[in-house]
Amino acid sequence: MNPDVHRLVDHLFRREAGKMVAMLARALGFDHLQLAEDAMQEALLSAMRTWALGGVPRDPSAWLMRVAKNRALDVVRREANFRGKEEQLTAFLEQRAASRPQTFRFEEEIRDDQLSLIFACCHPDLSRETQVTLTLKTLCGFGEKEIAAAFLTSPAAIAKRLVRARKKIRESRIALEVPSGAELGARLEVVLDALYLLFNEGYKASQGDELVRKELCDEAIRLAEILAAHPAGDRPRTHALLALMLFNSARLSGRADADGNILLLAEQDRSLWDRAMIEGGLAELNRSATEKEISEFHLQAGIACCHCAAKTYQATDWERILSLYDMLIAVDHSPVAALNRTVALSNVRGPEAALKAIATIPSPELLASYYLYHAVLGHLHFLLGDWETARLGFERAAELTEVKSEQAFLHRRASECAPRKSEAQP
Amino acid sequence: MSTTTKLPTREDKSMQTRSNTFLFIFRGGADPNQMSPEDMQRNMDAWFAWMNDLKSKGHFEAGEPLEEGGRVLKGRNGQSVTDGPYAEGKEDVGGFILLTARDLDYATELAKGCPIFANGGTVEVRPIQDMSAVRAEREQ
Numbered sequence: 103m104n105p106d107v108h109r110l111v112d113h114l115f116r117r118e119a120g121k122m123v124a125m126l127a128r129a130l131g132f133d134h135l136q137l138a139e140d141a142m143q144e145a146l147l148s149a150m151r152t153w154a155l156g157g158v159p160r161d162p163s164a165w166l167m168r169v170a171k172n173r174a175l176d177v178v179r180r181e182a183n184f185r186g187k188e189e190q191l192t193a194f195l196e197q198r199a200a201s202r203p204q205t206f207r208f209e210e211e212i213r214d215d216q217l218s219l220i221f222a223c224c225h226p227d228l229s230r231e232t233q234v235t236l237t238l239k240t241l242c243g244f245g246e247k248e249i250a251a252a253f254l255t256s257p258a259a260i261a262k263r264l265v266r267a268r269k270k271i272r273e274s275r276i277a278l279e280v281p282s283g284a285e286l287g288a289r290l291e292v293v294l295d296a297l298y299l300l301f302n303e304g305y306k307a308s309q310g311d312e313l314v315r316k317e318l319c320d321e322a323i324r325l326a327e328i329l330a331a332h333p334a335g336d337r338p339r340t341h342a343l344l345a346l347m348l349f350n351s352a353r354l355s356g357r358a359d360a361d362g363n364i365l366l367l368a369e370q371d372r373s374l375w376d377r378a379m380i381e382g383g384l385a386e387l388n389r390s391a392t393e394k395e396i397s398e399f400h401l402q403a404g405i406a407c408c409h410c411a412a413k414t415y416q417a418t419d420w421e422r423i424l425s426l427y428d429m430l431i432a433v434d435h436s437p438v439a440a441l442n443r444t445v446a447l448s449n450v451r452g453p454e455a456a457l458k459a460i461a462t463i464p465s466p467e468l469l470a471s472y473y474l475y476h477a478v479l480g481h482l483h484f485l486l487g488d489w490e491t492a493r494l495g496f497e498r499a500a501e502l503t504e505v506k507s508e509q510a511f512l513h514r515r516a517s518e519c520a521p522r523k524s525e526a527q528p
Numbered sequence: 529m530s531t532t533t534k535l536p537t538r539e540d541k542s543m544q545t546r547s548n549t550f551l552f553i554f555r556g557g558a559d560p561n562q563m564s565p566e567d568m569q570r571n572m573d574a575w576f577a578w579m580n581d582l583k584s585k586g587h588f589e590a591g592e593p594l595e596e597g598g599r600v601l602k603g604r605n606g607q608s609v610t611d612g613p614y615a616e617g618k619e620d621v622g623g624f625i626l627l628t629a630r631d632l633d634y635a636t637e638l639a640k641g642c643p644i645f646a647n648g649g650t651v652e653v654r655p656i657q658d659m660s661a662v663r664a665e666r667e668q
Contacts, residue, residue: 109573109576110569110573110576113566113569114569115565115566115572116564116566118565146565147563147568148596149572150558150571151596151622151623152593153572154572154575154576154593155575155579155591155592155593155622155623155624155625243564243565243566244564244566245563245565245567246564247564
C-alpha cells in the first residue's frame with residue numbers, strides 16, 4: 103500500500119468497470135450480466151471505502167480485479183443457477199485473476215473479453231438504441247445518469263431500457279462469443295454501425311452535456327481500436343470508420359472559442375486541431391485501402407481527411423470534397439447527405455448552384471424541421487447578398503435547436519445580416 | 529531579573545488537559561445504486577484532496593478504513609457473539625482518522641470539508657480525553 107494518497111488516473115474507475123464487467127460476464131454468462139455488473143459495483147465501492155483512508159494500492163487494476171473476482175465467486179457459491187458449475191467457474195476466475203494486469207497476456211485476455219462483449223451488446227436482435235445503451239453501460243462503465251445526459255432523456259428511461267435489454271438477452275439466448283465464418287461479415291457491419299452512431303451522438307453538437315459527449319467520441323474510438331486490432335474486426339470498413347472518427351475528433355478542440363462560442367470552419371484556429379489524431383487518421387485511412395471495397399465510411403473519412411489536410415480554409419480542396427460527396431449520395435440516399443453536399447457545391451460552383459441543388463433534394467419535408475437545413479439556406483442567401491432571406495434562415499434555425507451555444511451562434515449570424523439589410527435598402 | 533521557568537499551577541494543568549486531539553468517525557456516505565463509476569471516482573478524488581489538505585497542514589495523525597462487518601459481543605460475559613454490526617448500511621462506520629486541532633470548533637470546521645456529506649454520510653467529531661497529566665502524576 104502506498105501511504106500517500108494521490109489522484110487517480112482520469113476515468114480509471116470507468117475503464118476498470120468496463121474491463122471487470124467484460125471479464126465477469128465472460129465467466130458468468132451474458133444472461134447473468136446483472137450479476138457481473140453488481141460484482142463490479144461492489145468492487146468499486148469497496149475501493150472507494152478503503153483507498154481514501156488506507157491509501158491507493160500500487161496496482162489499482164489488480165486490486166479491483168481481485169475483489170471483483172471474489173465477489174463473483176461468492177455469487178457462484180450462493181446462487182442455485184450455478185450449481186454444478188462452481189468448479190469450472192472457479193477455475194476460470196482463478197486463472198484470470200492469476201494472470202497479472204499490465205502484462206501482455208492479461209491485456210490480450212481482457213481485449214478478447216471486451217471484443218466478445220462488443221459483439222454481444224451490438225447483436226442484431228437488439229434495437230440500435232439498445233445496442234448503444236448497453237455498450238455504454240457495460241463496456242464503457244457509464245451510469246444511467248450519464249447515458250441519459252448523452253441522449254437527452256431521463257435516467258429512469260435508460261434504466262427501463264436496460265431492464266428490457268437484459269430480458270431480451272435471456273429470451274434470445276444471446277451468447278458472448280466472437281462470430282466467425284459466414285456470420286462474421288454481417289455481424290461486424292452491425293457493430294460498426296452502432297459504434298458510428300455512438301460516435302455521432304458525441305460529435306453532433308445538437309444535444310447533451312459537452313463533457314459527456316467528448317467521452318462518447320473517445321469511447322467509440324477506443325472500441326473501434328479493439329475491433330481493428332483483432333482478426334475478426336480487421337476489415338477495410340473498420341479502419342475507414344476509425345479514420346473517420348479520428349479526423350473528426352481531431353477537430354473538436356477547435357470547434358468553439360474560449361467562451362464556448364461555436365466557430366465557423368473558416369474561423370477556426372487550425373493549430374488547435376489534434377495533430378496526433380490526424381496522423382492516426384491518415385494511418386487508418388491507408389489501412390482501409392487494402393481492398394477494392396469503398397464503403398460510406400471510406401467516403402466520409404475521405405471528406406474529413408480533406409478538411410484536416412488543408413492548412414487554411416482557403417486551401418481546402420473543395421473539388422475533391424465535392425467528388426467524394428457525389429459518390430456518397432450515390433449510396434447514401436438520406437436528405438442530410440444531400441444537404442451536406444450542397445455546402446461543398448457552393449464552394450466549387452457558387453451559392454446559386456447550391457440553392458438549385460437544394461431545391462432538387464428528394465423528400466425535402468424531412469429537412470423542414472432540421473435546423474442545419476435552415477442554417478445552410480441562410481448561409482447561401484448570405485453569400486448571395488440576400489440579407490433578409492439569410493436572416494430569416496438563421497433565425498428559423500435558431501428556433502429549431504435547443505443547444506444554447508448553437509442558438510448564440512445562429513443569432514450572431516442573423517445579426518450580421520441586420521446592418522447589411524439597411525445598406526441594401528435605397 | 530532571572531528567567532526561571534514558571535512552574536505550572538493547578539489551573540494551568542487543567543488547561544493542559546483540554547484536548548487538542550480529535551477522532552473523526554465516518555458513517556455511511558456511499559449509495560452504490562445512485563453512483564456511477566465516474567461518480568465514485570469523483571468522490572474519491574474529493575477525499576484525496578481533503579486528506580492531502582489535512583496532511584499538508586499538519587492536522588492528520590492517523591487513520592484507517594474498517595472492513596465491512598465483524599463481531600458484536602453482548603451479555604454478562606460477552607457470551608452473545610453475533611456477526612455484525614448490521615446496523616442500517618447508512619449507519620455503518622466506514623473508518624476513522626485521528627487529528628490534531630486547536631479546539632473543538634476548529635476541528636468541526638475541518639470536518640465540514642469532508643466529501644462524505646455529498647453522499648448523505650456523517651462525521652462524528654469526538655475530542656480525545658488527554659490523560660497525560662494524570663499519567664505523569666501517577667508516575668511521580
